[in-house]
Amino acid sequence: MSRHAEAVLEGVGLAFGYARDAFVFSEWSERFVPGEIVALTGASGRGKSTLLYVLGLMTRPTAGEVLLGGHPVGSLSDRERAWLRATRLGFVFQDAALDPARTILDNVVETSLYRRADRRGSVLRARGLLERFGVEHRVQSRPGQISGGQAQRIALCRALMNDPQVLLADEPTGNLDQASAAVVLGAFRERAEQGAAVVIATHDGALMAQCDRRIEL
Amino acid sequence: MARADARAAVASFEVVKAVVREAVASACGARVASILTMTVVAVLCAVVVLTTGRSVGAQNAIVSSISNTATRSIVVRAPVSAGLDTGVLARLANASEISSAVAFGAADDVTNAAFAGGTRVSLRPEYTLDRPTGAAAATETETAAAGAAAAAAAPSPTASVPPAAATGDRAIPTEHSFVEASAAAARALGLADGVGAVSSVASGVSEGVEGRIALPDDLQFLDPVVVAPTALDLAAPQPVTVLVVVASSSEQVQAVAALVTSVLGLTDPAKVTVTTSAQLTALRDSVQAQLGAFGHSLTALVFGVGALMVAAILSGLVVLRRTDFGRRRALGASRSLIVMLLVCQVAALATVGSLAGCFAATIALILTGDPLPTVSFVAAAAVLAVLTAVAASIAPAVVASTRDPLRELRVA
Numbered sequence: 337m338s339r340h341a342e343a344v345l346e347g348v349g350l351a352f353g354y355a356r357d358a359f360v361f362s363e364w365s366e367r368f369v370p371g372e373i374v375a376l377t378g379a380s381g382r383g384k385s386t387l388l389y390v391l392g393l394m395t396r397p398t399a400g401e402v403l404l405g406g407h408p409v410g411s412l413s414d415r416e417r418a419w420l421r422a423t424r425l426g427f428v429f430q431d432a433a434l435d436p437a438r439t440i441l442d443n444v445v446e447t448s449l450y451r452r453a454d455r456r457g458s459v460l461r462a463r464g465l466l467e468r469f470g471v472e473h474r475v476q477s478r479p480g481q482i483s484g485g486q487a488q489r490i491a492l493c494r495a496l497m498n499d500p501q502v503l504l505a506d507e508p509t510g511n512l513d514q515a516s517a518a519v520v521l522g523a524f525r526e527r528a529e530q531g532a533a534v535v536i537a538t539h540d541g542a543l544m545a546q547c548d549r550r551i552e553l
Numbered sequence: 554m555a556r557a558d559a560r561a562a563v564a565s566f567e568v569v570k571a572v573v574r575e576a577v578a579s580a581c582g583a584r585v586a587s588i589l590t591m592t593v594v595a596v597l598c599a600v601v602v603l604t605t606g607r608s609v610g611a612q613n614a615i616v617s618s619i620s621n622t623a624t625r626s627i628v629v630r631a632p633v634s635a636g637l638d639t640g641v642l643a644r645l646a647n648a649s650e651i652s653s654a655v656a657f658g659a660a661d662d663v664t665n666a667a668f669a670g671g672t673r674v675s676l677r678p679e680y681t682l683d684r685p686t687g688a689a690a691a692t693e694t695e696t697a698a699a700g701a702a703a704a705a706a707a708p709s710p711t712a713s714v715p716p717a718a719a720t721g722d723r724a725i726p727t728e729h730s731f732v733e734a735s736a737a738a739a740r741a742l743g744l745a746d747g748v749g750a751v752s753s754v755a756s757g758v759s760e761g762v763e764g765r766i767a768l769p770d771d772l773q774f775l776d777p778v779v780v781a782p783t784a785l786d787l788a789a790p791q792p793v794t795v796l797v798v799v800a801s802s803s804e805q806v807q808a809v810a811a812l813v814t815s816v817l818g819l820t821d822p823a824k825v826t827v828t829t830s831a832q833l834t835a836l837r838d839s840v841q842a843q844l845g846a847f848g849h850s851l852t853a854l855v856f857g858v859g860a861l862m863v864a865a866i867l868s869g870l871v872v873l874r875r876t877d878f879g880r881r882r883a884l885g886a887s888r889s890l891i892v893m894l895l896v897c898q899v900a901a902l903a904t905v906g907s908l909a910g911c912f913a914a915t916i917a918l919i920l921t922g923d924p925l926p927t928v929s930f931v932a933a934a935a936v937l938a939v940l941t942a943v944a945a946s947i948a949p950a951v952v953a954s955t956r957d958p959l960r961e962l963r964v965a
């Protein structure tokens with residue numbers, strides 16, 4: 337995939353600090369084009385996860401601008417940013433972040449509410465994704481009853497529910513065995529081939545090696 | 554255009570349905586908080602029904618007891634020389650504000666006809682427009698045969714009574730088909746079972762007493778009395794010394810009193826006294842106001858405490874489940890959707906809780922035999938409890954909607 341293709345996601349002069357004048361990163365700019373998998377790497381505390389949340393429109397940068405599909409999103413309202421997260425972005429959290437009180441199927445289908453999708457169709461799609469990732473037999477289980485690898489695959493199913501243009505993943509293989517990590521990476525590659533940009537924050541050398549590009553923070 | 558509107562309506566309905574489904578599922582997921590919320594609302598409703606509701610029931614009973622006929626009556630007293638006569642009944646006949654009107658002629662002292670020198674009791678002829686049986690209230694009339702037999706046994710039989718006797722300015726009742734004694738009068742006269750005969754002290758005329766009359770509240774002031782229901786002949790008005798008019802409602806007492814006063818047709822108004830039950834009406838209003846104010850204060854207090862408890866529970870829930878709200882935000886839930894979800898969740902729980910609380914409290918009141926509030930009061934308490942819980946949930950819901958995914962989900 338050419339770096340000169342139109343960026344689906346772009347950060348321009350981004351800076352973020354939890355405290356005034358104490359930036360985790362600053363003046364950070366990068367473009368992400370469809371079809372590539374990019375690894376964000378760097379030592380702990382350099383702001384990989386924070387940058388991922390900023391790029392995922394979950395928090396606003398202290399300075400700079402995020403462009404989604406070429407359009408700046410900084411001036412959008414909370415509702416508009418939420419709508420973009422629900423419809424155009426997918427996110428795989430480091431610890432899967434499943435709702436422990438709900439079934440696996442409910443966890444995967446949850447996002448359909450936020451993007452106002454038909455529930456029946458969403459359930460069918462969720463079952464299909466769960467089957468594809470080998471966890472269809474756990475649809476009525478609760479997150480506490482499954483392994484970490486299964487939880488991460490379920491989180492991946494949830495992130496893929498809306499066919500995201502941008503897939504963001506925070507240490508997605510950190511707690512997984514080699515086989516599970518391979519399944520997750522395969523899913524990222526497939527999604528990228530379908531035209532999405534995939535951005536992964538990781539320490540995992542094996543995963544980094546599979547990525548198209550690596551950005552050091 | 555209409556098709557687009559219909560599609561939009563269907564889409565909105567689907568969203569609402571999805572939100573309600575998610576809210577119910579979330580409520581089922583957070584069992585402890587849900588049970589606590591339902592319990593608080595149920596207790597809140599039960600307390601309101603058991604305290605304020607019971608008070609309202611008691612208040613209604615008290616006010617109802619005060620608002621009986623006695624509190625709605627206007628009593629006109631006039632000597633025969635004042636010129637008040639039975640024609641006044643005809644003049645009051647068409648007044649819609651009047652529930653009933655009864656006039657009594659001059660009192661004539663009577664004693665038990667069976668023996669001389671007994672206790673004297675007043676006998677009053679009674680006139681009404683619409684009382685064919687004569688008695689103002691339910692009577693315990695014994696059989697006519699018994700009264701007739703008693704009269705026959707008396708020294709001066711009824712058959713020998715001369716018509717229309719009069720003494721001074723007091724009209725002596727005559728030609729009554731029967732007379733009835735109040736319980737107190739029967740006791741005073743020594744009439745066993747209220748049956749026997751009485752004899753006028755002034756004229757010696759005897760009357761057969763056929764039974765006891767239970768005086769209604771508005772005529773209690775006449776007790777002890779022997780009442781002689783008398784046919785009303787408007788062509789030949791009879792003197793009236795006591796007129797008792799009962800207004801349709803206590804609120805109309807003053808207006809009816811004015812009306813009665815205006816149609817008395819007196820020759821000497823200075824001799825007449827008109828008494829109303831305005832004081833009792835005022836007492837009723839005072840009781841109603843004081844009990845009502847107490848009930849309102851208690852209700853406000855209970856709902857206030859309930860609202861605080863619901864808010865506290867939800868605040869705890871928000872703190873405990875902040876990761877959940879952060880995750881929802883990260884996955885695309887807008888702030889308003891999260892507020893809507895929590896408010897719906899509380900509304901659903903509060904509805905179940907309020908129904909359970911009202912039902913349990915009503916059963917408790919029935920079992921203990923305490924006064925029951927009206928259905929509308931119980932329904933209002935339930936609705937108010939739900940609204941209170943929903944209102945109390947808004948602040949915690951807003952807090953939940955502002956959870957920052959970065960702070961809640963980021964693993965250090």
